[in-house]
Amino acid sequence: xxxxxxxxxxxxxxxAVALSGRFPLLAGVDLEVxxxxxxxxxxxxxxxxxxxxRVCAGLVPVASGEVAVFGLDPVRRRSQVRRRVxxxxxASHLYDDLTVRENVRFSVRAAGADAxxxxxxxxxxxxxxxxxKTSASKLSAGQRRRVALAVLAARWPELWLLDxxxxxxxxxxxxxxxxMIGEASSSGATVVxxxxxxxxxxxxxxxxxxxxxxxxxxxxTLRGAIIPAPSxxxxxxxxxxxxxxxxxxxxxxxxxxxxxxxxxxxxxxxGPASPRQLEGPVAHVx
Amino acid sequence: xxxxxxxVAGKDLRIExxxxxxxxxxxxxxxxxxxxxxxxxxxxRSTMAxxxxxxxxxxxxxxxxxxxxxxxxxxxVDGARDGxxxxxxxxxxxxxxKSVAVAAQLLVLEAVLGIGVxxxxxxxxxxxxxxxxxxxxxTAGLAAVGTLYGALSAGLRVRETLLPFLLxxxxxxxxxxxxxxxxxxxxxGVPADGSQWLRLLAVFDAVYVALGIVVYGPIQESA
Numbered sequence: 001x002x003x004x005x006x007x008x009x010x011x012x013x014x015x016a017v018a019l020s021g022r023f024p025l026l027a028g029v030d031l032e033v034x035x036x037x038x039x040x041x042x043x044x045x046x047x048x049x050x051x052x053x054r055v056c057a058g059l060v061p062v063a064s065g066e067v068a069v070f071g072l073d074p075v076r077r078r079s080q081v082r083r084r085v086x087x088x089x090x091a092s093h094l095y096d097d098l099t100v101r102e103n104v105r106f107s108v109r110a111a112g113a114d115a116x117x118x119x120x121x122x123x124x125x126x127x128x129x130x131x132x133k134t135s136a137s138k139l140s141a142g143q144r145r146r147v148a149l150a151v152l153a154a155r156w157p158e159l160w161l162l163d164x165x166x167x168x169x170x171x172x173x174x175x176x177x178x179x180m181i182g183e184a185s186s187s188g189a190t191v192v193x194x195x196x197x198x199x200x201x202x203x204x205x206x207x208x209x210x211x212x213x214x215x216x217x218x219x220x221t222l223r224g225a226i227i228p229a230p231s232x233x234x235x236x237x238x239x240x241x242x243x244x245x246x247x248x249x250x251x252x253x254x255x256x257x258x259x260x261x262x263x264x265x266x267x268x269x270x271g272p273a274s275p276r277q278l279e280g281p282v283a284h285v286x
Numbered sequence: 287x288x289x290x291x292x293x294v295a296g297k298d299l300r301i302e303x304x305x306x307x308x309x310x311x312x313x314x315x316x317x318x319x320x321x322x323x324x325x326x327x328x329x330x331r332s333t334m335a336x337x338x339x340x341x342x343x344x345x346x347x348x349x350x351x352x353x354x355x356x357x358x359x360x361x362x363v364d365g366a367r368d369g370x371x372x373x374x375x376x377x378x379x380x381x382x383x384k385s386v387a388v389a390a391q392l393l394v395l396e397a398v399l400g401i402g403v404x405x406x407x408x409x410x411x412x413x414x415x416x417x418x419x420x421x422x423x424x425t426a427g428l429a430a431v432g433t434l435y436g437a438l439s440a441g442l443r444v445r446e447t448l449l450p451f452l453l454x455x456x457x458x459x460x461x462x463x464x465x466x467x468x469x470x471x472x473x474x475g476v477p478a479d480g481s482q483w484l485r486l487l488a489v490f491d492a493v494y495v496a497l498g499i500v501v502y503g504p505i506q507e508s509a
Contacts, residue, residue: 078371078374078507079376080374081374082371082372082374085372087368087372089365091366091369092364092365093365093369094364095301095364096364097300097301097305102300106297110370110373135304144364
């Protein structure tokens with residue numbers, strides 16, 4: 001499903017600054033993500049990718065600037081926002097003393113989602129038979145990840161925030177995850193993926209932004225994307241915002257290159273070219 | 287709110303049923319504490335019986351600290367607290383659910399400790415309903431205030447030491463009222479004395495349940 005340009009963005013950050021004590025997590029992020037869009041957030045460790053997702057989920061408030069999720073403040077209107085948002089983070093949010101099925105059931109019911117989808121979601125993620133009755137404390141890291149994904153699949157939120165979603169998964173689960181992301185986007189859900197594993201994510205994403213030092217420093221469209229993205233202006237951070245990490249690597253493309261161009265609507269996915277061949281032009285904004 | 291209360295209480299009680307921390311660790315700790323009090327008081331049974339009400343409630347307070355720490359710690363593993371926040375559960379329902387689960391565990395612990403007081407100290411209870419009422423009201427207050435202060439200390443690395451420091455002074459009215467009610471129940475024939483203290487417990491419960499419903503959400507978000 002192509003994002004409707006006339007609709008308000010699902011996710012909107014304007015000069016968003018988030019702090020942990022006095023340490024800047026986000027240093028003035030400007031970003032908009034439309035309905036049905038799949039956005040890849042890339043950047044080095046400590047660039048602010050996880051913080052961006054946590055701000056979008058309403059777990060971290062912004063110290064200044066504006067954040068809107070579905071047009072709502074994710075902190076002040078958190079109960080309305082959170083039931084529409086699914087965050088797959090580094091933690092799996094599981095209770096060790098509960099079984100796999102009990103964990104999924106609790107998380108899905110707590111989110112007010114349809115409990116009737118639990119069995120199908122577990123089956124899709126390979127959580128069947130004895131595994132369903134296994135205590136979460138006995139699961140491997142990859143299995144815990146699959147349980148977290150099963151919760152997401154059963155909830156099927158409108159905004160998916162995925163932090164390194166492919167980490168620790170086996171090949172078949174990665175394929176399943178990619179299918180889920182594609183289906184989510186096709187069904188109109190918005191997906192934001194923070195990842196270092198470009199070879200898995202770039203074919204799924206319509207747009208990529210690069211974060212360095214808590215800021216979005218570059219943006220590009222991905223020609224191979226299934227869903228074409230509306231071009232989203234990315235502006236320089238406001239004066240006075242915390243300085244980006246000076247040790248972070250500089251963008252590889254010279255400054256002054258042209259802004260990102262959207263892939264024409266209706267374009268077909270590219271063939272099995274290498275991820276770098278799928279890239280669109282890079283826009284430097286900081 | 288009530289749906290969330292039942293959901294969270296059911297989850298916490300299921301975790302307790304699996305781990306059996308309250309029964310296998312906290313209850314024995316309480317009984318050991320009662321035995322140590324008995325050693326400290328000496329072999330005079332009348333002295334022990336006289337001190338039984340206060341010692342019972344001191345043991346209950348110690349057990350409450352452990353039960354609350356356990357309630358907080360199950361949410362500290364694998365980002366479970368963030369999972370609860372992200373679920374969009376009603377904070378009031380979350381507070382009540384966790385309080386109900388703690389209260390259920392405390393009632394079981396109090397039954398064990400009550401038997402311990404009768405057996406070890408030779409306490410004779412003349413007005414049983416006063417004891418039951420004091421345990422029900424005292425437990426509700428301890429669970430509410432404990433859950434509230436447990437959430438306050440949840441995000442801190444020093445929560446194990448901070449929680450008793452915060453909780454025990456705040457729970458002092460429960461200790462005082464509970465002890466007076468037990469004394470009245472053991473003396474027999476003066477339930478009116480006990481009923482005044484029961485009213486104090488009811489007020490304590492109302493204040494902390496209402497406070498928890500209102501402030502648990504903001505506390506959870508800032509922890």
